[in-house]
Each structure stands twice: as structure tokens, then as C-alpha cells.
Amino acid sequence: MKILAIDTSADETAVAVVEGRRIISNVIYSQIDIHKKWGGIYPTLAKQAHEERIDGVVEKALKRFMIYDLRFKNIERYMDGIDAIAVTQGPGLAIALEVGIRKAKELAIQYQKPLIAVNHLEGHLYSCFAQNRFGKPTYEIKFPYLGLIVSGGHTEIVLIKGHLQYQVLGETLDDAAGEALDKAAKLLGLSYPGGPVIEQLAQEIGQIDKYHFPRPMLQSRNLDFSFSGLKTSFYYYVRELPEKEKIKSIKYLVSSFQEAVFDVIVKKTESAIKQTGVTNIIIGGGVCANLYLRKRLRAMVKKNNGAIIFPPFKYLTGDNAAMIGIVAGYKAKANQFVKNSDHLDRVTRMSL
Amino acid sequence: MKTIVLKRGNHSYIVKETVKVLSSGGLVVFPSDTVYGLLADATNKYAINKLIEVKNRPFGKVISIFVDGWGMLDKQVEILSSQKQVLHEILPGAFTVILPSKHQVDSRLESEKNTLGIRLIKYLLINQLVRAFGKPLTATSANLSGKQPHYQLSTFQKELSSKKTQLIDLAIDAGNLPRNRPSTVIDLTKANIKVLRQGDRSVDKIYISKSEKETKKIALSIFNQNKKNVVKKPMVFIISGELGAGKTVFIKGIGEELGINNIISPTYTIAYEYPLKDKYFNKLSHFDLYQIDSAQDLEKIGIEEVLKPNNLLMFEWGEKIGNLIKVINKRAYIVYINIEYITEGSRKLRVSYNS
Numbered sequence: 001m002k003i004l005a006i007d008t009s010a011d012e013t014a015v016a017v018v019e020g021r022r023i024i025s026n027v028i029y030s031q032i033d034i035h036k037k038w039g040g041i042y043p044t045l046a047k048q049a050h051e052e053r054i055d056g057v058v059e060k061a062l063k064r065f066m067i068y069d070l071r072f073k074n075i076e077r078y079m080d081g082i083d084a085i086a087v088t089q090g091p092g093l094a095i096a097l098e099v100g101i102r103k104a105k106e107l108a109i110q111y112q113k114p115l116i117a118v119n120h121l122e123g124h125l126y127s128c129f130a131q132n133r134f135g136k137p138t139y140e141i142k143f144p145y146l147g148l149i150v151s152g153g154h155t156e157i158v159l160i161k162g163h164l165q166y167q168v169l170g171e172t173l174d175d176a177a178g179e180a181l182d183k184a185a186k187l188l189g190l191s192y193p194g195g196p197v198i199e200q201l202a203q204e205i206g207q208i209d210k211y212h213f214p215r216p217m218l219q220s221r222n223l224d225f226s227f228s229g230l231k232t233s234f235y236y237y238v239r240e241l242p243e244k245e246k247i248k249s250i251k252y253l254v255s256s257f258q259e260a261v262f263d264v265i266v267k268k269t270e271s272a273i274k275q276t277g278v279t280n281i282i283i284g285g286g287v288c289a290n291l292y293l294r295k296r297l298r299a300m301v302k303k304n305n306g307a308i309i310f311p312p313f314k315y316l317t318g319d320n321a322a323m324i325g326i327v328a329g330y331k332a333k334a335n336q337f338v339k340n341s342d343h344l345d346r347v348t349r350m351s352l
Numbered sequence: 353m354k355t356i357v358l359k360r361g362n363h364s365y366i367v368k369e370t371v372k373v374l375s376s377g378g379l380v381v382f383p384s385d386t387v388y389g390l391l392a393d394a395t396n397k398y399a400i401n402k403l404i405e406v407k408n409r410p411f412g413k414v415i416s417i418f419v420d421g422w423g424m425l426d427k428q429v430e431i432l433s434s435q436k437q438v439l440h441e442i443l444p445g446a447f448t449v450i451l452p453s454k455h456q457v458d459s460r461l462e463s464e465k466n467t468l469g470i471r472l473i474k475y476l477l478i479n480q481l482v483r484a485f486g487k488p489l490t491a492t493s494a495n496l497s498g499k500q501p502h503y504q505l506s507t508f509q510k511e512l513s514s515k516k517t518q519l520i521d522l523a524i525d526a527g528n529l530p531r532n533r534p535s536t537v538i539d540l541t542k543a544n545i546k547v548l549r550q551g552d553r554s555v556d557k558i559y560i561s562k563s564e565k566e567t568k569k570i571a572l573s574i575f576n577q578n579k580k581n582v583v584k585k586p587m588v589f590i591i592s593g594e595l596g597a598g599k600t601v602f603i604k605g606i607g608e609e610l611g612i613n614n615i616i617s618p619t620y621t622i623a624y625e626y627p628l629k630d631k632y633f634n635k636l637s638h639f640d641l642y643q644i645d646s647a648q649d650l651e652k653i654g655i656e657e658v659l660k661p662n663n664l665l666m667f668e669w670g671e672k673i674g675n676l677i678k679v680i681n682k683r684a685y686i687v688y689i690n691i692e693y694i695t696e697g698s699r700k701l702r703v704s705y706n707s
Contacts, residue, residue, distance in 0.1 A: 010621060048652060093621045095654040153620040172616060174600055179619045183595055189438050191539045200446060200536045232596035236696045247437040349614065349624045 001083045001332055004061070004107070005325030006054075008100030009092025009120045010153075012318070013053040015061040017082070018325030021131045025064035026322045028315065029053045050099035058103065061321075079111040084337075086328030088321075089117040090350030091153070097346035105341050115338040116328040121352050123323035124149045124284030125160065127316040128309040130326055137312050144278045148269055150293075151285030152178035152195075155225045155265070157272045158352055160282075163330045166352040169272055170223025177261050178287045180227035184234055184257045188250055199290050202255035207292060210249075211237065211256035215263050223272050230260055262293050266300050279306025289317040353517055355505070358383065358526040363477060366524055367484050374485055378521035379403060381494045381508065385446060385475040386532045387501035388494040388508055390520075391418075394457040395487055403490060404460065406516050409497045415461045416448050416469025418491045420482035428456050428488060429468055435540050443472045444479075446532070448491075450539040457488060467541050493534070503529045548590070548671045553688055554707040561699045567598050567691075568605025574703055575606045578687055579632050586663040587633070588684040590670030590677075593691030598699055599668040602689060603638060606666070610636065617668060619643060622653050633664045641669040650676055659683050681706065 002024070007014040016026040062078040087104035090097060108115040125147040131137065147158040147166075155178075156171035175183070178195055185194025216229045234257055238246060246253070273279055281301055287293060288310060301308040311317050331337075338344050356366055370380050370391070377399040380391045390406065392399040394417045409415070419425045422440075429451035431439065439449065453468035462468050471491045473479070482489055493501035494508045502508040505525045509517070561567040579587065589606075591599045600617040607615040610628050618624040618640045626636045637658045644650050655676060658665060665684070667673060673680070680686060690702040 047654065091621065091624070093623055093653075094625055095652075095657070153618075174616060175619070176616070179617070182619075187595060189435060189540070193537075196536045197447070197538050201442060204445070228596060228600070232696065235594070235596045236693075243434075243437075247441055250438060250441045348621070349626060351614070 001329060002065075002081055003084045003086050003116070003325045003328045003332070004058070004079075004082045004113075005086040005118070005321040005328055006058070006100040006104050007088040007120065007123070007319060007321040007324045008050050008054065008096050009088045009090070010096060010319055011049075012320075013050050013057050013100075014319060014321035015054075015057045016320065016322035016325050017061055017065040018322055018329065020329050021129050021326055022133055022135055023130055023322040023325075024133050025061045026315070026320060027057050027061040027064065028318075028320055029057045047095040047099055050096055054099055054103045058107070079107070079113070082111070082113060084114045084116055084328065084332055086116040086118055086324055086331075087344075088120045088123065088324050089344065090347035091120055092346070092348060094346055094348045097348065101344060101346055105344065108341055114332070115341045115344065116331050116336065117338050117344055118324045118327045118331065119350050119352060120319075120324070121149055121154060121156075121350075122164070122166070122327045123320075124151065124154075125158065125166075125282055126326045126330075127284045127311040127320070127323040128282040130312055130316055130322060132313070139309070142280065144276075145280050145282050146269070146272050146276065146278045148265070148281060148283040148288075149285045150177045150265060150283065150287035152176060152182065152287075154285060155227075156352075157223050157268060159272075159276055159278065164327075164334060164336070168352050169276070170225065170268060172225040172227065174226050174228035175231060177225070177227060177265060178285070180231055180261055181258065181287070183231055184254060187235060187238055188246070188253065190250075190254070195287060195290065198254040198258050199292060201251045202258050203292065205251045205255055207255055207259060208252060209256045209259040210252040213237070213256055213260040215260055215267075218264060218267055221271075223268055223275070225264060225268060227261065227264075230257075258292075262296055265293065266296050269297065270300050270304065273301075273304050273306060279304055281306060281308040283308065284311055284317065284323070286317055289314060353381075353509075353520045353523050355523045355525055358477075358524055363480065366477070367481050370481055370522060370524065371484050373522045374399070374489065377402070379406065379519060381505060381520060381523040382478070382481070383475075383524060383526035383529055384478055384491070385473045386493075386534050387503055387529065388505060389418075389490075390492050390494040391481075391489045393485070393487060394461060394490050397458055400458040400460055400490070402519050403492070406512075406519050407492065407495075407497050409492075414463045414467075414469060415490050415492045416471055417457060417461060417488040418471050418473070418478055418482050419488050420479050421472070424482070424488060425470055425472060428454055429470055430454060431540075439540075442538075444474045446473070446535050447471075448535045448537045450537065450541055452541060461490065465541065469537070471535060473535075501534065503531055548592075548673055548677060553704040555702055555704045557703045559701040559703070560694070561598075561701060562697065564598065564601050567601045567699060567701070568608065570701055571602040571605030572609050574687065574689070575609070578685070582632065582685045584661050586659050586661060586665055586684045588659075588665045588667070588680055588686045589689060590667050590673060590680075590686060591689045591691070592669065592671040593689075594693065597691040597693060599691060602691065602701075603666045603668070606664075607636065607638075610664075612636065625658070628664070632662070634662045636664045636666065639665065639667045641667060641672040644669075644672055647674055650674060655680075 013029040159167040182194035
């Protein structure tokens with residue numbers, strides 16, 4: 001079953017065509033691409049921007065799909081090869097989600113295709129199962145998994161007993177891990193995006209933990225996260241430092257901060273393994289692009305005789321529509337289609 | 353395209369030959385600390401024309417530059433003294449730093465916002481070359497736009513059409529480069545947004561909170577005192593305060609009373625909304641303006657759409673609301689909250705209203 005998937009949950013307009021776990025075409029129109037690199041302004045989280053881009057991105061994704069599937073020589077008939085439309089329903093920014101949902105409805109009605117609504121967080125989990133168009137990598141999906149989502153907006157641990165069966169074991173009570181990293185960087189004048197800058201600076205000094213900032217929630221027995229106390233403690237520490245020393249210590253400060261955040265992530269994941277007995281881990285979200293976090297998680301999982309799967313391609317750690325399409329394939333198998341597309345509405349704070 | 357193979361002992365020859373080509377407006381493929389780069393005189397219009405043609409670079413996409421040290425860096429971009437200290441700690445290194453341009457290079461290398469990407473790296477050969485040349489060089493990767501960068505000269509050459517090959521004058525072959533990641537970008541340009549000042553608001557009351565729990569309680573009591581006064585208008589909380597002051601905690605205090613127990617800060621999504629089953633309010637819109645850096649962005653996040661009676665709006669980093677306050681003023685009942693640190697564990701909450 002070939003699915004056209006749309007994700008407009010935040011600042012990227014993303015469309016993909018997938019078949020099962022295979023990503024046939026994947027297009028991401030990203031303001032970040034331009035701004036993160038050069039412009040100095042944040043992605044315009046604008047409805048207008050999504051509206052301007054969505055048609056073009058859908059067309060580009062379909063064209064790339066056509067190149068792959070030569071049966072459809074006529075661009076006018078490119079939707080013939082698509083069996084269903086999938087779209088992110090939430091969580092995300094309301095006015096951004098709306099654009100994708102409206103486009104998905106429009107396509108579903110115009111071409112009489114069934115519609116599938118997907119939770120963006122499911123997408124991040126299933127990004128680990130993605131394959132390229134040649135079906136690589138080939139590993140089998142073997143439930144149960146512990147799923148870990150660490151991104152700018154989310155930090156949670158989920159038990160996944162089978163396809164589409166989620167039980168949230170713990171989540172952040174305030175800031176997400178990526179958010180905490182970004183804010184710490186900004187506090188030191190390092191600006192956005194903070195995560196990669198911190199990763200690089202910490203690596204230069206071998207990830208030394210000089211300051212031992214508090215590890216929030218490590219004492220508590222549950223699997224929830226909280227990073228706002230760490231943020232406050234960091235803020236307070238930095239504020240009291242003489243300017244010169246602050247700057248001199250910048251690498252040590254960010255490295256120690258990163259260490260505190262990652263310690264919590266690694267140890268909470270380990271607690272989840274111990275509590276559930278599930279040792280196979282999947283992880284998604286932007287923060288898992290950090291190679292040092294990967295290394296630490298790998299070591300922890302190995303110690304517990306488990307296995308960990310990361311998204312196989314780097315673009316899958318960020319927001320994308322391919323992961324939405326992969327989830328949708330399993331939803332289609334389970335006959336979970338949107339019954340009345342008129343009633344499909346965005347859910348900005350959607351949970352698993 | 354002439355090719356010289358980099359060997360031990362021929363570095364100064366390579367620098368000399370490369371400078372010769374660059375001085376006459378030529379393009380050179382050159383190894384760097386990350387991938388193979390395409391070097392051109394950043395101040396030479398004709399050289400940049402050629403560079404853009406080879407790369408298929410869409411107009412408006414910017415290109416960073418190599419400098420050889422702090423002297424040259426100072427001439428190219430504006431740096432605040434506080435930023436300079438930070439930069440001294442992290443450069444030279446694997447970063448590209450974005451700063452306001454002093455317009456010394458071809459304007460096509462700059463962004464629409466007049467910013468420029470600068471690279472000061474730990475790669476001796478490039479530094480020697482820039483020093484010998486005396487002017488900044490383009491630091492773009494040798495690849496066609498949208499294609500992967502190259503760690504081998506030969507894979508780049510394969511990608512080029514014969515016409516494009518002719519545009520490149522010289523290539524320095526250093527074999528397989530170590531697969532270092534592309535540089536990390538640090539954006540040090542300042543946000544351009546009007547910040548709301550205290551102005552002519554009258555402070556109504558000051559609370560001292562010694563814990564998160566107490567902050568929530570105070571929030572709820574402020575909410576309850578005010579909601580009776582809201583008639584046929586949306587109610588808006590504009591909350592300001594530094595990082596970690598407890599803005600989200602304040603909102604959670606009110607949210608929990610309204611039956612929402614999963615409020616988190618919407619830093620990246622800018623806004624979350626929650627349907628309410630309440631006598632007074634149908635919907636809570638929770639905004640976080642932390643990421644908003646321009647008035648244009650502010651206008652596009654859908655504030656006006658939810659500025660309707662029976663809606664409750666809460667703004668974190670409310671000081672960034674800027675000119676939008678005029679519209680909100682006209683249509684809504686506003687409560688301003690400012691939260692300040694007293695100590696790590698205690699806070700001062702100031703409530704004020706428009707006078």
C-alpha cells in the first residue's frame with residue numbers, strides 16, 4: 001500500500017510517499033535549512049508559509065515517486081499510484097497543523113482516497129523502523145520495545161507492546177530535553193540552535209562534568225522527567241559567576257549541563273528497562289542526533305543485554321513526513337481510517 | 353582544471369600557486385577541516401559570478417567566508433565586546449559564526465538580513481593561504497547546491513559537467529579527507545523585536561512565593577479575583593520574567609484548577625491549546641514567545657484568531673508582545689504578571705493592570 005503522508009506540525013512543510021517501511025520519496029521544505037544556517041531569524045511558524053509551500057511540496061514528493069514508479073508517466077495521473085493519504089493530527093502548532101490537515105482532506109476527497117490521522121509522536125518512534133527505497137536496513141520489528149522520544153518539544157518513555165499499542169511510562173513535567181539544552185546555550189550567548197553547539201563544545205573537552213549540576217528527578221522512582229529545576233540551578237550558577245570566569249569556563253559549563261541532561265535520560269531509560277524487563281529500545285527525535293548521547297545509550301543498553309535502534313538516516317531525527325507514512329501503513333492494516341474526514345481536527349497537545 | 357597533489361613539503365608551493373589563481377579571479381577546489389571547499393576571492397564580483405554558476409546556487413542563499421585571524425574577522429563583521437570574549441573561547445574551531453556584515457565582501461554572500469557567516473578554523477593550510485592572499489575567501493563546500501559535500505576530489509569532479517569543469521581553474525588534491533562533520537552554525541545576531549516596558553501600568557499587588565506550590569496557589573488566587581471582572585471579552589495574562597523564574601509554573605497553577613494537568617511549555621510549537629469545560633472559559637491558549645524574534649513572526653502565530661470572548665490566553669515571555677499589545681488592549685481584559693528571582697528558591701510576583 002502506497003501512502004502519501006503530510007506533516008506540518010511545526011516549521012517544516014514535509015511530504016513523503018512510503019510503502020510499508022520503505023521511503024520512496026521524502027521532501028522537507030525547511031525554513032530551518034536556510035535560517036539555522038544563515039539568516040539569524042527563527043523559522044516563521046506561519047500558516048501563510050505552509051500554505052505557500054504545501055502544494056509545491058506535495059507535487060515534488062509525487063514527482064520523485066513517479067521517477068521511481070515508471071508506470072505513471074503522466075503527471076496528471078500521479079495520484080493513481082497512491083492508495084491512502086496520511087496526515088499529522090498533533091501535537092504541534094494549531095495554525096500549522098491546520099494547513100496539512102486541510103490539504104490532506106482536499107486530496108482525500110478529490111481523489112477518493114481513504115484518510116489516516118497520525119500522532120506526530122508515533123511518527124518519531126516509528127522513524128526507527130524506516131527503510132530506504134531498496135528496503136535497507138532489513139532488521140525485523142520485534143515487540144515489545146521501550147520507546148524514547150527526545151526532542152525540542154518532547155521527552156518521554158513509552159512501552160510499545162505491539163503495533164500502535166502505546167503506554168506512556170513517563171514524560172517531562174515541564175521543559176523537554178532539547179529545550180533545556182537550547183536555553184542553556186542561549187544563556188551563555190551561544191544562541192540557537194543550542195544542542196549541536198553544546199555537543200561540539202563538550203566534545204572538545206572530552207565531555208568533562210566539572211560542575212555537577214543537579215540531576216532532576218533521579219531520586220524519584222517514577223519515570224517522569226523535569227528539567228526546569230536544572231535550568232534554574234544553571235541560570236543561578238551562571239548569574240553568580242564573574243563575567244570573565246563565565247566565558248573562560250564556557251566549554252565546561254555547557255559540558256556539565258549536557259552531562260546532567262543526558263545522565264537523567266540514560267538513567268531513566270535504564271530504570272524503565274529494569275521496571276518492565278523490556279531491553280529493546282527505539283529512540284526518536286532531534287536530540288538523538290547527538291552522537292555522544294547515542295554512545296552513552298548504547299553502552300547502557302549493552303550493559304543490560306539489550307539492543308537499541310536509532311533512526312537509520314539522519315534526516316529522520318528531525319520532523320519529517322516519512323515517519324508519519326510508516327505509522328499510517330500499520331494503521332491501514334488495522335483498519336484505522338478516519339471515518340468522517342469533515343470531523344478531523346487538529347489536536348495541538350495530543351498524547352500517545 | 354589543473355590539479356596539484358598535496359604532499360609533504362609542497363605546501364608553500366601550493367599556497368603560491370593558489371594565490372596566483374585567486375588573484376586573477378579564479379576558482380580553486382581546496383581541502384579544509386571538513387569537506388572539500390570551493391574557494392574564490394570573496395570581494396571579487398567576477399569570481400563570485402563563477403562560483404554561483406558552478407554551484408547552481410539559488411539567489412538569496414548565502415555563502416560563508418574563511419578569515420585568517422581576529423584582525424580580518426573584525427573587518428568583516430560587527431561584534432559586541434561581550435560576544436568577542438565568547439568567540440575567543442570557541443574559535444578557531446569547527447563552527448560557522450553568523451554576525452552582522454560590514455559589507456566588505458560581495459553582497460551575494462550575505463543574507464537578506466545583512467548577516468555574514470564567518471569561519472576561523474584550525475586548518476593550517478587554509479590559514480596560510482588566507483594570510484598570503486590578504487583577503488577573505490569563500491568557504492562554501494565543493495558540491496552542487498542540494499547535493500552531498502565531498503571528502504574526495506574525484507567524486508566532486510564526477511559530478512561536474514564539462515562546462516562547469518572549465519570554470520574551475522585549480523584543484524588541490526589531498527586524497528581522502530577524514531570524515532569530519534560539517535561545521536556547527538552559531539547565530540550571534542541579535543533578535544529584533546520591541547520589548548514591552550512597564551510604562552504606565554500601575555502595580556497592584558506584590559506577592560512573595562517560596563515554592564512552586566505557592567506560586568501555583570498565588571496564580572490561582574489572582575485568576576479567581578479577576579475572572580469575575582471579565583465581561584464579554586477574552587482574558588489575557590501577559591507573563592514576563594527571566595529563564596526559570598516560574599512562568600510555566602504560574603500557568604500550571606491556573607490550568608490545574610481548570611482540569612488540565614498536562615501543561616508543558618510550548619517553546620517550540622509557540623502555542624498549545626486546551627479545550628475547557630468551565631463556566632467562564634471555553635478554551636485556554638498557552639503561548640510562549642521565547643522563540644519569536646521578529647514582529648512579522650509575532651503577527652503570524654494566530655493570536656488574533658483566538659482573541660475572542662470566553663477564551664483564556666496566557667503568554668510566556670509576554671514582554672515580547674510588542675505592538676500587538678494595542679490590539680489586545682482594545683479587545684481583552686489584561687493581567688500583567690512579572691516574576692523575579694529573590695533567591696534560587698523564592699520569587700517576587702508583581703501583578704499590574706493598565707491604568
